[in-house]
Amino acid sequence: MLIGISDLIYRYHKNSQPILDIPTWQVEAGERVFLHGPSGSGKTTLLNLLAGILVCNQKHNPGTLEVLGQPLHRLRPGQRDRWRAQHIGVVFQQFNLIPYLNALQNIQLGAHFGKGKDTKSHSHELLETLGINASLAEKKCSQLSIGQQQRVAIARSLINRPELLIVDEPTSALDAENRAAFMQLLLRQVEKHNTTLLFVSHDLSLSEGMTRVEALSDFNRAGARQ
Numbered sequence: 001m002l003i004g005i006s007d008l009i010y011r012y013h014k015n016s017q018p019i020l021d022i023p024t025w026q027v028e029a030g031e032r033v034f035l036h037g038p039s040g041s042g043k044t045t046l047l048n049l050l051a052g053i054l055v056c057n058q059k060h061n062p063g064t065l066e067v068l069g070q071p072l073h074r075l076r077p078g079q080r081d082r083w084r085a086q087h088i089g090v091v092f093q094q095f096n097l098i099p100y101l102n103a104l105q106n107i108q109l110g111a112h113f114g115k116g117k118d119t120k121s122h123s124h125e126l127l128e129t130l131g132i133n134a135s136l137a138e139k140k141c142s143q144l145s146i147g148q149q150q151r152v153a154i155a156r157s158l159i160n161r162p163e164l165l166i167v168d169e170p171t172s173a174l175d176a177e178n179r180a181a182f183m184q185l186l187l188r189q190v191e192k193h194n195t196t197l198l199f200v201s202h203d204l205s206l207s208e209g210m211t212r213v214e215a216l217s218d219f220n221r222a223g224a225r226q
């Protein structure tokens with residue numbers, strides 16, 4: 001099992017209503033899961049917990065959340081950041097690229113925190129596969145188009161060959177044609193490396209090619225109360 005959740009309750013403040021109340025949820029290795037739900041239903045919160053960006057304080061937010069068998073709350077913050085860099089790739093809604101660094105430098109920065117294996121040739125290869133040629137790779141990211149920045153963000157998320165790739169709706173700024181091209185590139189990469197994918201969006205038209213399509217409210221009891 002790649003992701004295992006049981007009896008997870010998450011609230012941002014100790015006296016507030018839970019955003020997530022998940023009795024059980026699992027993802028097996030190799031699945032490509034498309035998770036949808038309305039704005040504000042807790043999708044990003046769940047992704048941040050799975051990436052160890054948010055953690056469950058066991059006193060107020062009990063339950064178990066394991067990725068690759070590792071309960072993330074048991075790691076100290078620095079250990080968690082290293083663990084994430086080695087096992088999980090994340091593409092954020094806003095990409096989070098460093099604007100004054102070029103594509104290659106952004107990717108190398110991601111590689112620095114990871115497993116550190118033959119990253120230079122792998123960076124070039126990934127960028128090439130994702131349609132970023134050598135001259136584009138040397139431009140500052142702030143000078144790239146949104147579609148190009150998105151491809152750099154995918155390359156960065158894959159540089160450490162993560163077992164799990166988490167993608168948080170990064171297509172909203174794109175037109176339909178570019179959205180479809182982005183999805184094709186993404187799926188080709190995860191299939192090639194047999195990466196488990198968790199893709200979150202409200203746009204169900206992006207779910208083609210996924211192995212499981214699920215609404216957060218199907219397994220989140222807090223969603224039923226909202």
Ligand SMILES: Nc1ncnc2c1ncn2[C@@H]1O[C@H](COP(=O)(O)OP(=O)(O)OP(=O)(O)O)[C@@H](O)[C@H]1O
Pocket residue numbers: 012019037038039040041042043044045046202
């Ligand atoms: N840091 C925070 N502190 C307190 N409440 C928060 C925080 N971040 C999010 N929330 C609240 O948690 C709920 C779920 O937010 P979340 O961002 O997880 O939803 P979402 O489904 O990803 O929405 P969207 O599709 O609009 O991105 C919302 O009601 C939001 O206001």
